[in-house]
Amino acid sequence: MNAKTSKRLNMKERYRIMTRDLGWEPSYQRYEDIFPQEGFEGIKITDWDQWEDPFRLTMDNYWKFQAEKERKLYAIFDAVSQNNGQMKISDPRYLNAVKLFITAVTPLEYNAYKGYARVGRQFGGVGARIACQMQSIDELRHTQTQIHAMSHYNKYFGGMHDFPHMFDRVWYLSVPKSFFEDASTAGPFEFLTAISFSFEYVLTNLLFLPFMSGAAYNGDMNTVTFGFSAQSDEARHMTLGLEIIKFILEQHEDNVPIVQQWLDKWLWRGYRLLSIVGMMMDYMLPNKVMSWAEAWTMYYEEAGGALFKELERYGIRPPKYADQTVIGKDHVSHQAWFIFYQYGHATAFNTWVPTAQEMDWLSEKYPDTFDRLYRPRFELLAEKAARGERFYNDALPQLCQVCQIPLAITEPDDDTLLSHRDTVHDGERYHFCSDGCRDIFHHEPEKYVQAWLPVHQILQGNCGGADMEKVIGDYYRIEMGEDNLDFEGSAEQRRWAAWKQAV
Amino acid sequence: MSVRANYANYRGPVRDRVENFHGNQLVYVMWERHLLFCAPLTFLADPAMTFDAFLAEVLTPALAPHPESEALDFAEAQWRLDGEAFTPRGDASLADNGIGHKSQLRLITPRLSDLADAAI
Ligand SMILES: [Fe+2]
Ligand SMILES: [Fe+2]
Ligand SMILES: [Zn+2]
Numbered sequence: 001m002n003a004k005t006s007k008r009l010n011m012k013e014r015y016r017i018m019t020r021d022l023g024w025e026p027s028y029q030r031y032e033d034i035f036p037q038e039g040f041e042g043i044k045i046t047d048w049d050q051w052e053d054p055f056r057l058t059m060d061n062y063w064k065f066q067a068e069k070e071r072k073l074y075a076i077f078d079a080v081s082q083n084n085g086q087m088k089i090s091d092p093r094y095l096n097a098v099k100l101f102i103t104a105v106t107p108l109e110y111n112a113y114k115g116y117a118r119v120g121r122q123f124g125g126v127g128a129r130i131a132c133q134m135q136s137i138d139e140l141r142h143t144q145t146q147i148h149a150m151s152h153y154n155k156y157f158g159g160m161h162d163f164p165h166m167f168d169r170v171w172y173l174s175v176p177k178s179f180f181e182d183a184s185t186a187g188p189f190e191f192l193t194a195i196s197f198s199f200e201y202v203l204t205n206l207l208f209l210p211f212m213s214g215a216a217y218n219g220d221m222n223t224v225t226f227g228f229s230a231q232s233d234e235a236r237h238m239t240l241g242l243e244i245i246k247f248i249l250e251q252h253e254d255n256v257p258i259v260q261q262w263l264d265k266w267l268w269r270g271y272r273l274l275s276i277v278g279m280m281m282d283y284m285l286p287n288k289v290m291s292w293a294e295a296w297t298m299y300y301e302e303a304g305g306a307l308f309k310e311l312e313r314y315g316i317r318p319p320k321y322a323d324q325t326v327i328g329k330d331h332v333s334h335q336a337w338f339i340f341y342q343y344g345h346a347t348a349f350n351t352w353v354p355t356a357q358e359m360d361w362l363s364e365k366y367p368d369t370f371d372r373l374y375r376p377r378f379e380l381l382a383e384k385a386a387r388g389e390r391f392y393n394d395a396l397p398q399l400c401q402v403c404q405i406p407l408a409i410t411e412p413d414d415d416t417l418l419s420h421r422d423t424v425h426d427g428e429r430y431h432f433c434s435d436g437c438r439d440i441f442h443h444e445p446e447k448y449v450q451a452w453l454p455v456h457q458i459l460q461g462n463c464g465g466a467d468m469e470k471v472i473g474d475y476y477r478i479e480m481g482e483d484n485l486d487f488e489g490s491a492e493q494r495r496w497a498a499w500k501q502a503v
Numbered sequence: 504m505s506v507r508a509n510y511a512n513y514r515g516p517v518r519d520r521v522e523n524f525h526g527n528q529l530v531y532v533m534w535e536r537h538l539l540f541c542a543p544l545t546f547l548a549d550p551a552m553t554f555d556a557f558l559a560e561v562l563t564p565a566l567a568p569h570p571e572s573e574a575l576d577f578a579e580a581q582w583r584l585d586g587e588a589f590t591p592r593g594d595a596s597l598a599d600n601g602i603g604h605k606s607q608l609r610l611i612t613p614r615l616s617d618l619a620d621a622a623i
Pocket of ligand 1: 109112138139142
């Protein structure tokens, strides 16, 4: 080093030393032995130095920023609990969205933390490794702060007490769980395409915005504050998502068809997963933000459309079956809520028939489908409930081998016929909800033949026997009459009324 | 296609092999355009059970919550099995009817009430 160099490094040098300079050329071990997962997916990297660091952040600064965010966040959590924040929500039915979030989404944050820690170890390029390391720590922080945000509600409301246990067992939580495990058991480049690009870049606005704005519209200060705290992390994650895709595509033309197949797969998987967000927006929020169909138009068709236009120059076309998502936007939220309503004895939240006012909102938002198909169903259910015959389906549903959602979604060209595909592989029959899920299976059958389908597991006797009450109570730990069933007449409703009277 | 794995000849356990169901098999039934049931239903059944017994003991109780179940007459119904037109023999076993593990039956009934307008 030149003696005249000042001791203080300028930003650029400092950045170089704290990131790229952390790597070295191996001299006595083979590159393939150090990074054994980098090659098997068929992705060709010719020059890791072309990687543009998306974060422009060094570890020491990262700690400083994050600590500052945490301080602000926990100050607000304290204030909320001191001021009985649980009583400021719009309506106790709102809490069901929080219950869905903590059981279905928070465990995904934890899986993201594990996933980025793993893939961050697997890349030869230092820039990619650092980006994954920071994101990994972010995701752990999201897990923790979400748990803390919601722990206040857990003191007053049911359904949140055993969320990691439920995530591993409960039938509908196998949908997010299997989604993420599909990504985590893929190679490192597919993982980043799935989670960083398809999920965080393309679809994140359809997951976090609805929950965070839903919280804002319904008086849930903790979730809103968590959302703000995570926002700058998410901005980094989105940048990584775009960078990884462009980087892979620029490295070698042979990468293009591999990436295209991943984009087809993960858009479809993400879309199916987001059906639960659709139903949350249209049915679970007492004060609505926007409809699922509006959100899909704005964030997928418009924003996603522009993005895929931009990727055209790499030889990428819009994901396969994207047209089916556009047809489906008028149906999936209703069909999803309908699943949960009839299996509402096996859910860790309450379900209900929408009020007359809510049905009018749905008619207005879904002029082509709601009055024709879904209103009559809810009216029949309301009648049944009024007669004391609240409908719970005691027979188990048929599930899709890939997305694990009950086959409750109708054909794209026939909205009164349930969509169903099947195939025989190695002498065994498999069933799917759609062309998209069937294609995913055909591409990697060895993976999906292993799917842990909750219905089949129950019927094999692996979930505590044949008695459904025992499966729900002992195996899932959903407390009968406390966590589940209709909101009307629920423990939640009774307690809320008593608290309101007390203030 | 085949999975791209980190080592050659990757295989995993087939989790829903019939052997895992302790002598029973799975049968799925979709009552077409009867969407009060959100999805086709999954049943555990003995392959030696007759088709008539399957209808009476397994399917009928499951369909009972539907308002049209009283008007439902299996003699008037049409069936499909794994995508093909199918005429069941009531006194033959599921196995002898060709209803295998994880077969899907479709039940197609004539119009039974006004609920059909909204495919309920
Ligand atoms: Fe996150
Ligand atoms: Fe993220
Ligand atoms: Zn599916």
